[in-house]
Amino acid sequence: MKPTTLQAIYNVSLQFDVEEVEELLNIKWEDVKEWHVKYGNLKLRMNDGTDLELDGPDIDNYWDWKYPEEELILDEEGFPID
Numbered sequence: 001m002k003p004t005t006l007q008a009i010y011n012v013s014l015q016f017d018v019e020e021v022e023e024l025l026n027i028k029w030e031d032v033k034e035w036h037v038k039y040g041n042l043k044l045r046m047n048d049g050t051d052l053e054l055d056g057p058d059i060d061n062y063w064d065w066k067y068p069e070e071e072l073i074l075d076e077e078g079f080p081i082d
Contacts, residue, residue, distance in 0.1 A: 004076045008068035014056055016042050025052050 014037060018029055021042065034045040040056035073081045 001075065001081060003073040003081055005074040005078070007072040007074055009070040009072070010063065010065070010068050012059075012063045014040060016054065016056070021054060024054060027052070 016037075021027070021044075022029055025044070027044075027046070031047050032044050033047045036043050037056070040059050042054040042056060044052040044054075046052065075081050
């Protein structure tokens with residue numbers, strides 16, 4: 001059976017030091033209402049409604065892309081081929 005997709009799976013964790021975030025953005029963590037990470041960047045919504053963003057690490061330098069955790073060959077329905 002001919003595969004339709006070759007998939008490499010990587011598992012990477014990004015961490016943001018809260019004290020560093022407070023210092024870089026000149027905020028107090030107590031004033032943060034919500035946060036999330038998108039495209040490796042930290043996004044904050046403050047209690048006063050303002051939105052702040054802190055660039056994350058350069059992903060290409062942060063992670064070793066040489067060896068994925070898992071390599072899969074998928075069929076046309078997205079299921080692994082043994």
